[in-house]
Structures are given as structure tokens and as C-alpha cells.
Amino acid sequence: MRRVSKFAVMILAFLLVQLIFTINVSANSPEYDLVVDKSGNGDYISIQQAINNARSGSTVYVKPGEYTEIIQIKKSLSLVGEDKESTLINPISEKNKYAVYVGASNVVVSGFTITNEAPGLYPQSIKITSDDTKISNCNIYNTPVGIAIWSNYNIIENCVFRNCKDEGIALLGSKNNPCDYNTISDCVFYDNCDAIELQYSSENTISNCEIYENTHSGIDAIASNNNKNIISNCNIYDNDVHGIYLSSSKENKIIDCEIENNQDGNIVMNKYSTDNEIINREVQESSGTDKKTIFKSFLDLLSEFKTGRLQQVIGRLRL
Numbered sequence: 001m002r003r004v005s006k007f008a009v010m011i012l013a014f015l016l017v018q019l020i021f022t023i024n025v026s027a028n029s030p031e032y033d034l035v036v037d038k039s040g041n042g043d044y045i046s047i048q049q050a051i052n053n054a055r056s057g058s059t060v061y062v063k064p065g066e067y068t069e070i071i072q073i074k075k076s077l078s079l080v081g082e083d084k085e086s087t088l089i090n091p092i093s094e095k096n097k098y099a100v101y102v103g104a105s106n107v108v109v110s111g112f113t114i115t116n117e118a119p120g121l122y123p124q125s126i127k128i129t130s131d132d133t134k135i136s137n138c139n140i141y142n143t144p145v146g147i148a149i150w151s152n153y154n155i156i157e158n159c160v161f162r163n164c165k166d167e168g169i170a171l172l173g174s175k176n177n178p179c180d181y182n183t184i185s186d187c188v189f190y191d192n193c194d195a196i197e198l199q200y201s202s203e204n205t206i207s208n209c210e211i212y213e214n215t216h217s218g219i220d221a222i223a224s225n226n227n228k229n230i231i232s233n234c235n236i237y238d239n240d241v242h243g244i245y246l247s248s249s250k251e252n253k254i255i256d257c258e259i260e261n262n263q264d265g266n267i268v269m270n271k272y273s274t275d276n277e278i279i280n281r282e283v284q285e286s287s288g289t290d291k292k293t294i295f296k297s298f299l300d301l302l303s304e305f306k307t308g309r310l311q312q313v314i315g316r317l318r319l
Contacts, residue, residue, distance in 0.1 A: 061080050093116055099124070099126065100114060137157075155185075168189045171204060173199055212238045216242075219236070221244075235258045249276070
């Protein structure tokens, strides 16, 4: 048998070490299909270019930086920012348009700060028109509408909403196209107008949220047909108008929430709201559908009409 040279043994040992190192790194490092880096050390310097060239089901990883482009996602993929505090999507869109648009199912967006200081009453940081979208671990601020949802089965979790001049999250259904089965959990809302607004939105779940110091209501179910929603384990306090307001809505459940110090009422329902259930509530002052509450709700509606809020609702449905 030919004797193996010492040099050959060294080469084989080196290759073996390299192989073990590669396997170990692969097992412990996340895999991304495409990397976006403004400094040029990735596959692309533009998020939209990476999305355009990504295959369905792939992951686009975005390195820290300020990205001032409008983003449109029209295929199923994951868009992941490295650090939400330093990975910014902050364009200024056209009037009443969006910074990020999601128009495909099974999309994930996580790890970003997203703003949109565009002109108009209803610019959005994120607009969702498809089902099965997940937005997580994001900061949404400095925009009239943080996230506008026009679809079903979406998840918003672990996000912070502030300085949204109209709503942090708006569930925007209509009579013929309701906005149902969405989940909002573990989010923080402060210094917005409404934290969460519902229109023709049923069987949604809002849980484990901190909602405080908003200039209108914590949760505002306006228009009608906001039915069978579950609001649980939320802290809703120190809002300038209502903690929770239900208009023409039925069979909603408010479970184990702490609701206090909301200036015009902690839980207010108009006379067309029926069969709603408050379970183990902790509120400073009781509220319900008695005559005093009905009269107060009527005054609230008059106030909304005088301030043009009802006209704004009608205008939003036309967007």
C-alpha cells in the first residue's frame, strides 16, 4: 500500500475542519434569500428591487438604514428588518396613499420603523388588502393611519403605534365586504386619535394591548355591524373620550380588561348595541345601556356630526 504523505493528511484535515465549521455556521445562522444593504454590501440597495426579484416564499432581509421608497408587496414573502429601531421605511407618499402596500396573501413584515407624513387626511404607513398578512415587531408612527386593513385573517402583534393622527389600526370593512377574523395582540397605542377603529368588522380579536393617552377613543366601533369581537386582557386608560365605544354592534365580549379614567366614559354603547357581554371587568365607574348612557351616546353622535367626524367616515369608505 502506498504511504500517504504528510502533506496530503494536512490537506484532508484542513478540509474536514472547514466542512465542520460551515455546517456549524449554517445550523446557527438565519438563512435569507436576498439581503438589502444601502451601503452596497448586500444583493440590492433597494427594498423594492429585492422584492421584484425575489421568488414567492423567499425572505428579504434588510440591513439598518433609512429607506425612503414606496414599497409594494404583490407576492408571498417575508420582509425582515435587522433592527426596528434603526431600519426605517419613511417615504412621503402621494396624498392619502401608503408607505407599504400588501396585496398578496401570506406576507410577513417585521422589524421596521415605518412612517408616512404625506398630505391628506388618510395616508397610511401600511395598507393591507389581502388575507393572511402578519405584521410584527414594528414601530408605526407620524402618519394619519398606522395600518389600514381591508381584508380578513390578518395578524398584527408586538407593534407600537404613536402619533397616528386618525387611527393606529383601522379595520375598514363595508356592508358588502366586511373585515373579519383579524387578530391584534401585544401592541401598545398612545398619542394617536383612536387607537383601534372598527367599521363593519366582526369576529376579530384584540388582546393583551396597552391603550392610553389617545386623543379620542381607545377602541372605537363606529358605523355598524361590528359584531362578535373579543377584547381581552387589555389596559385601556386616560383616553380623552371613550375607553371603548360600540355603535350598532352586538354580541361582543369584553373580558378581563382594566378600563379606567377615560374622560367621557369607560365603556359606552349606543341604544342599537345589544347583547354585548362584559366579563370580570375592572372599571372605575360602571357603564352600560341605561338611559343616562343612551342620552350621553346621543350627545356624542351629535358632537361627532358637528365636528365633521361622520363625514370623515363616509369619505374613508370611498378610499
